[in-house]
Amino acid sequence: MxxxxxxxxxxxxxxxxxxxxxxxxxxxxxxxxxxxxxxxxxxxxxxxxxxxxxxxxxxxxxxxxxxxxxxxxxxxxxxxxxxxxxxxxxxxxxxxxxxxxxxxxxxxxxxxxxxxxxxxxxxxxxxxxxxxxxxxxxxxxxxxxxxxxxxxxxxxxxxxxxxxxxxxxxxxxxxxxxxxxxxxxxxxxxxxxxxxxxxxxxxxxxxxxxxxxxxxxxxxxxxxxxxxRDTPLDTDPAAPAPHRSTTPAVRTKPATTLVEPKETEQAHVILGCPAIDRTDDRRFALGVLNNVLGGGMSSRLFQEIREQRGLAYSVYSYASQYADSGVFAVYAGCAPGKVDEVLDLTRAELARVAAEGITEAELARGKGMSKGSFVLGLEDTGSRMSRLAKGELLYGNLMPVDELLARVDAVTLADVNELAAELLARPMSLAVVGPFDEGAFTR
Missing domain, CATH: 3.30.830.10 (Metalloenzyme, LuxS/M16 peptidase-like)
Structure with a gap:
């Protein structure tokens, strides 16, 4: 609206x-x-x-x-x-x-x-x-x-x-x-x-x-x-400012690796790539994809890296979106000696989903997670206040709850798999903080 x-x-x-x-x-x-x-x-x-x-x-x-x-x-x-x-x-x-x-x-x-x-x-x-x-x-x-x-x-x-x-x-x-x-x-x-x-x-x-x-x-x-009244915000008539422009899109860097050498007990790694902005209609499919890959304890990455192999305590994926840009990434915290294995498994899982897609069962679970987390997140006044402000400030409209849930329900297997094929096949950037030399990771 x-x-x-x-x-x-x-x-x-x-x-x-x-x-x-x-x-x-x-x-x-x-x-x-x-x-x-x-x-x-x-x-x-x-x-x-x-x-x-x-x-x-x-x-x-x-x-x-x-x-x-x-x-x-x-x-x-x-x-x-x-x-x-x-x-x-x-x-x-x-x-x-x-x-x-x-x-x-x-x-x-x-x-x-x-x-x-x-x-x-x-x-x-x-x-x-x-x-x-x-x-x-x-x-x-x-x-x-x-x-x-x-x-x-x-x-x-x-x-x-x-x-x-x-x-x-x-x-x-x-x-x-x-x-x-x-x-x-x-x-x-x-x-x-x-x-x-x-x-x-x-x-x-x-x-x-x-x-x-x-x-x-x-x-x-x-x-x-x-x-x-009588403050610097008590001003002459004006119209609300236009929303932040979505064009031109932010120019991102070619895939790169950055290492911050630091004597830590645990290595912290993020592998990811540029993704979609917050106004892209595919954001609902991205939410489902994120849930399937690394959005919870039943996700592919959590099961593969933590539950089955015990390589990391924390592993998850996330999507961040701005007016004109966005990222999709996977984070893991693990022992320094396990970083290579964690990265290999992560890259292999991303490549597998890019090539083969997700299943109908995963689609249903990912959609259920999206809908449930959204509705449960509206059970206090602070989250409802934030929803009002972000709708106005970032989108220029307030999408009714039922409509948002319907948009998630409307996501198809083809929607998710097409996005996965496009997104997860992109060259990935890598950020690492831990006890490594700057040249420890090569592409």
Missing amino acids: SSSSPAPGRAVTRTLSDDPLGGTVRRTVLPSGLRVLTEAIPAMRSVSFGIWVAVGSRDETGPQAGAAHFLEHLLFKGTRKRTALEISSEIEAVGGETNAFTTKEYTCYYARVLDEDLPLAIDVMCDAVADSVLAEPDVETERGVILEEIAMHDDEPGDEVHDLFARAIYGDHPLGRLISGTEDTVTPMTRRQIQGFYRKRYTPPQIVIAAAGNLDHAAVVKLVRQGL
């Missing part, structure tokens, strides 16, 4: 769905271009409220690498109305919780509270996101925190290998960079640079506010408008 935009200058509210598996979803576009979506679920006694900004690490220039994440830290450090302590204590005093996260394509700030405390949560969160002062002492304090976070990440080879794989696929493109930035980019970053990024990127047309739980849509819209 398309989310059309109103003419600038007036707010327009629409009911998007009255889902039998959820609640009533409504959408209002404010004159500023900011969008508010809610899902009313009267049976709940809590509400999750999130402010989502269509800005992530891929929107940074090279010298700005880490700015979006840096800003995420700073927006809880104080506004013209509240100190950092007041921001946290006001929510915690009513038993609520707040947090935030930065991705490559968006940033989210959220709170979860009792339904009766939603007005407080909206006021606090709108104040923090719209009117942060970014005081110089706070910039310096959070710089130290972020540098420690980067160092901690470097001590986690199971996380580091995913960043190494992103670099193997995307190279110097922003999708290949660390969301946190690096010590070399975070250390010299000034308050002025962060402030410029903040005010240029955090504008109403780029923002979606979503809430789910026991709420009233009109009341939420009114509270949001009050919370943003």
Whole structure:
């Protein structure tokens, strides 16, 4: 269902769905271009409220690498109305919780509270996101925190290998960079640079506010408008920003191998290739294929590598999708001496599925996993709030639950096998973190 935009200058509210598996979803576009979506679920006694900004690490220039994440830290450090302590204590005093996260394509700030405390949560969160002062002492304090976070990440080879794989696929493109930035980019970053990024990127047309739980849509819209009044987000009329362009597609690197030598007890490996973007209709078939290959304990790779041979404790496949690109990959953590065997088995299984496809029984199981995980994942207000925001921010529409389940049901054996033949026969990139020399793996 398309989310059309109103003419600038007036707010327009629409009911998007009255889902039998959820609640009533409504959408209002404010004159500023900011969008508010809610899902009313009267049976709940809590509400999750999130402010989502269509800005992530891929929107940074090279010298700005880490700015979006840096800003995420700073927006809880104080506004013209509240100190950092007041921001946290006001929510915690009513038993609520707040947090935030930065991705490559968006940033989210959220709170979860009792339904009766939603007005407080909206006021606090709108104040923090719209009117942060970014005081110089706070910039310096959070710089130290972020540098420690980067160092901690470097001590986690199971996380580091995913960043190494992103670099193997995307190279110097922003999708290949660390969301946190690096010590070399975070250390010299000034308050002025962060402030410029903040005010240029955090504008109403780029923002979606979503809430789910026991709420009233009109009341939420009114509270949001009050919370943003007389802040930098109280702006002249504008239309919502267009969705992130899907063209031209990101140019990925030729298949390559990257090794990060590190004295670890376990080797961490990822083998994968470029895949489809998030708007590709084949994403439902890819979800099924992923489930069959490495999506659970009954998957081919888990059975072959862990259950039958005991070569690894953790082995799984995954698909990541962006507006204009995507990857499919297999991860395994194993003893360094078993890496070659694990890679050989993984390559052989991928080649087998590319050549022979999957079975009808596997198709049914993969579809069941997709449908079950989606529906079970909607049993709390936070996941429902996220669904509203991502539908609006990333797809421009909210697909009803029944329609999504129908799209999964419609996946055929031919759909999966055709995708497998195309995708799994591609040259594979390899990322390895462990006690190896850089030239230890040859293609």
